[in-house]
Amino acid sequence: MxxxxxxxxxxxxxxxxxxxxxxxxxxxxxxxxxxxxxxxxxxxxxxxxxxxxxxxxxxxxxxxxxxxxxxxxxxxxxxxxxxxxxxxxxxxxxxxxxxxVFLHRDDSLAVCRFLAGYVRQYVVTNGVTATQTKKLKLSGLWDLMDGVFISEEIGKPKPSSFFFESCLSRVEEKDRRKILIVGDSLSSDIKGGKEAGIATCWYRPDGSVNPTGLKPDYEISDLHMIYDILGVFDRWQSPQGRS
Ligand SMILES: [Mg+2]
The missing domain is CATH 1.10.150.240 (Putative phosphatase; domain 2)
Known part of the structure; x- marks a missing residue:
């Protein structure tokens, strides 16, 4: 990797x-x-x-x-x-x-497919297991994930620490500074991510303002902006890093 x-x-x-x-x-x-x-x-x-x-x-x-x-x-x-x-x-x-019935946002399937060579990817979602599983499989996202965590299965939803600790105990990376959560919800994704001590990226395609005191580490308006945050192109842009 x-x-x-x-x-x-x-x-x-x-x-x-x-x-x-x-x-x-x-x-x-x-x-x-x-x-x-x-x-x-x-x-x-x-x-x-x-x-x-x-x-x-x-x-x-x-x-x-x-x-x-x-x-x-x-x-x-x-x-x-x-x-x-x-x-x-x-x-x-x-x-x-x-x-x-589903519709990808910002060509998310291509983004996840591209990232599959660089990072491990997991789904963290609040919802009904049967519904989320079906939607992830039909949309093609399921096969690109290293794991899928659904609140119904876990027993508690985001942002509970129970949900996050359960997920984090099952992901391969143990250094929380190397884990980034990306989501559109300040109250579940960003709040839960911050409390769990991982990096947070707020996705706000509609340019909505942040009415909370929560400060995400990153903000993106398009999923492709994740490439810069992850630094996947750094090696290509730097002459020294070229191999
Ligand atoms: Mg959401």
Whole structure:
């Protein structure tokens, strides 16, 4: 393996390697169709807010996973007075669809494929095991990873120290200064990474501002910018380093 500043990258999936909002929009539309209903754009946007809020509370340990999976839809149904929906059938269709529709961000497959010769790569994701596994396999990312860590399997989500310690005990690199987490969430990826003592890279393609006191070590607006952070081209750019 060639030398880089970091030997190991921990990738967030939703909103980082893959476009989560795209998958979510397709999945919720398909789930509503499966029970003979329609959903409007406004309702999809409202669902997205509700889901985000449930996940934030789950990250803080205030809501259990099972409550999140159903509660977010029950709140949506309640707010819009949607009655008589077969919830188990709806949830099944939603999770199936969420794992089968995907869109790469910034050509992430090519980025990960290129990096596979330089660093070890692992997925660190909050989500449902079956859904995340299916999506990672279909998108081609699974085969490029040295390991995949999913919160449902581990038992606690990012940013808990339980999640991070469990992952870090299973990655090959033991020097935490050589491990970099890349993710779009300040509250889960960056917070958890900092608390675990690894380097952090905040991915913010939309140029969103940082409302927290958390200071990521790096910020990128495009996944290709990771090459500079990892220093994968340093040997090529320096005449002395050329071999
Ligand atoms: Mg994310």
């Amino acid at each position: 060639k030398t880089t500043r970091f030997t190991t990258v921990l990738w967030d999936v939703d909103g980082t390697l893959l476009d989560f909002l795209y998958s979510q929009r397709c999945a919720i539309t398909r789930a509503f169709h499966s029970v003979g209903r329609e959903i409007t754009q406004e309702q999809i946007e409202r669902y997205s807010q509700i889901n985000e809020s449930f996940w934030k509370r789950h990250e803080r340990g205030e809501v259990e996973r099972e409550e999140l999976l159903t509660g977010r839809f029950l709140q949506l149904f309640d707010e819009y007075g949607m009655e008589g929906i077969d919830l188990p059938a709806f949830l099944q269709e939603f999770q199936d669809a969420l794992g089968s």
